[in-house]
Amino acid sequence: MSIDKKLKVAIVGAGPGGLAAIIHFLRVPNVDLSVFEAARELKEIGAGIGINQNTWRHLQLMGVAEKFEQFFTRGDGTKMDVENRNGTNGKLISRRYQSTDPNTPARSRIERYKLQNALLSAVPKGLIQLNKRLTDIKEQEDGVVLIFKDGTSEGPFDLVIGADGIRSVTRSYAFPDHKLSYTGKTAYRIIIPGEAVAHIPDIPQGSCFWHTKDTHIYTNPLDNGLFEIATRAVIPDETGSKVSWGTEVPKEEVVGHYTGYCETIRKILDVPEKWLEFAIFGGPRLESVIHGGRIALLGDASHPLSGAFGAGACFAFEDAYVLSKAVDQALKNGTSIAKALKEYDEFRAPHYKALYQVLDGYARTAEEVKSLNAELSDDEFVEEIVQKGLAGNTKWIYEYDVTKVWQEKLDSALKGEDGLDKSLAPGVAAIAVTA
Ligand SMILES: Cc1cc2nc3c(=O)[nH]c(=O)nc-3n(C[C@H](O)[C@H](O)[C@H](O)COP(=O)(O)OP(=O)(O)OC[C@H]3O[C@@H](n4cnc5c(N)ncnc54)[C@H](O)[C@@H]3O)c2cc1C
Numbered sequence: 001m002s003i004d005k006k007l008k009v010a011i012v013g014a015g016p017g018g019l020a021a022i023i024h025f026l027r028v029p030n031v032d033l034s035v036f037e038a039a040r041e042l043k044e045i046g047a048g049i050g051i052n053q054n055t056w057r058h059l060q061l062m063g064v065a066e067k068f069e070q071f072f073t074r075g076d077g078t079k080m081d082v083e084n085r086n087g088t089n090g091k092l093i094s095r096r097y098q099s100t101d102p103n104t105p106a107r108s109r110i111e112r113y114k115l116q117n118a119l120l121s122a123v124p125k126g127l128i129q130l131n132k133r134l135t136d137i138k139e140q141e142d143g144v145v146l147i148f149k150d151g152t153s154e155g156p157f158d159l160v161i162g163a164d165g166i167r168s169v170t171r172s173y174a175f176p177d178h179k180l181s182y183t184g185k186t187a188y189r190i191i192i193p194g195e196a197v198a199h200i201p202d203i204p205q206g207s208c209f210w211h212t213k214d215t216h217i218y219t220n221p222l223d224n225g226l227f228e229i230a231t232r233a234v235i236p237d238e239t240g241s242k243v244s245w246g247t248e249v250p251k252e253e254v255v256g257h258y259t260g261y262c263e264t265i266r267k268i269l270d271v272p273e274k275w276l277e278f279a280i281f282g283g284p285r286l287e288s289v290i291h292g293g294r295i296a297l298l299g300d301a302s303h304p305l306s307g308a309f310g311a312g313a314c315f316a317f318e319d320a321y322v323l324s325k326a327v328d329q330a331l332k333n334g335t336s337i338a339k340a341l342k343e344y345d346e347f348r349a350p351h352y353k354a355l356y357q358v359l360d361g362y363a364r365t366a367e368e369v370k371s372l373n374a375e376l377s378d379d380e381f382v383e384e385i386v387q388k389g390l391a392g393n394t395k396w397i398y399e400y401d402v403t404k405v406w407q408e409k410l411d412s413a414l415k416g417e418d419g420l421d422k423s424l425a426p427g428v429a430a431i432a433v434t435a
Pocket residue numbers: 012013014015016017018036037038039048049050051132133134135163164165166167168169187278298299300301306307308310311312313314316
């Protein structure tokens with residue numbers, strides 16, 4: 001590619017991952033960016049999203065953390081962070097208070113649209129083309145062509161980034177054998193005014209997980225006086241009709257799954273007349289998320305973790321960062337985009353693998369506890385699970401600083417195999433200062 005020709009990059013999807021990709025790729029010199037989003041307008045579904053330490057780090061990196069009032073809030077040691085309770089009788093299993101560390105913002109949970117608005121504030125107006133639903137992809141010698149539902153096509157592009165979420169059309173094209181299926185689990189979620197539940201006794205002051213053997217419920221006071229409820233239920237889909245995401249269902253479809261819970265929960269669940277239903281889908285784990293040297297997946301399009309770890313947006317941010325850095329390096333090195341994609345793939349795969357191992361560990365823990373202690377009561381079971389696994393060692397996920405790890409990779413590449421520091425060699429000096 002000649003110096004004066006810009007790299008034509010297309011991003012498909014403007015969710016958290018796509019927006020982060022926009023922000024990071026705008027920082028890469030010599031990129032001509034196009035963004036296509038299926039929605040007619042950018043609006044978020046009524047749900048909450050957790051902002052953990054790592055998410056804050058990325059919001060800072062993207063220059064939008066200051067948009068959040070919560071970013072400036074520091075714990076004074078008295079504000080409750082998260083509790084685990086016995087869902088059957090409400091008994092406290094564990095409790096953590098918000099950190100007093102002046103260097104870490106409070107862990108907080110906000111409405112999703114706020115996250116979207118903050119990211120959008122860093123995106124030039126008009127860059128995102130709305131009402132552009134990708135339906136097909138064509139690979140040509142001169143690049144990748146995107147075909148949309150409205151009959152138009154765009155391209156060719158030198159790089160296509162599939163940030164089109166769990167039902168990614170980009171993924172279906174790149175990995176035709178990858179099929180999503182219903183996991184047998186459904187989430188019901190809703191945000192209501194806090195005053196609607198204020199009269200109910202024993203409402204926890206912070207996030208709370210209420211556990212029983214097969215399901216759990218998550219309650220959480222949000223900012224602005226709102227109250228969020230998120231539940232999980234095991235619901236077989238005999239008719240194969242579960243395809244919905246965020247559809248409205250009446251109260252009657254929800255409360256029946258949680259009759260075994262304590263009174264506080266039953267009273268809380270009785271308040272909303274309508275809920276949003278999220279049937280949870282999953283698919284085989286992809287070892288590689290790139291295709292043909294010109295297509296890369298990120299976020300839920302690459303690894304839909306269905307809300308596990310409450311950090312899917314953050315994983316998408318990490319992906320976007322690494323992909324942009326790898327492409328930036330390729331442009332500076334004068335190497336191919338295919339090489340950048342390979343680097344992206346090789347950098348991210350071990351991280352996702354480690355996440356999947358945690359999930360496998362959870363599944364094993366639940367099975368082990370069940371098989372070793374068949375006579376355990378529901379509540380003892382819950383206690384064991386929480387102690388052993390669910391509240392277990394996932395700290396590294398939230399402490400993971402992708403910018404640092406990426407820099408370490410660069411640094412070690414600059415030191416030759418003989419161990420000598422080559423960073424001052426003329427050819428690579430420029431990289432060292434601009435990385
Ligand atoms: C129940 C549940 C709870 C969760 N809780 C949390 C949480 O607390 N914290 C957290 O960080 N994460 C959470 N997540 C995960 C988080 O929602 C996702 O990981 C995150 O939204 C992924 O962002 P994304 O940009 O990859 O995909 P998405 O948010 O799905 O965005 C994809 C975008 O692509 C667009 N699109 C789709 N198809 C096309 C097409 N064909 N053409 C053009 N555009 C298209 C969509 O309209 C959308 O705007 C949760 C997930 C679930 C299921």
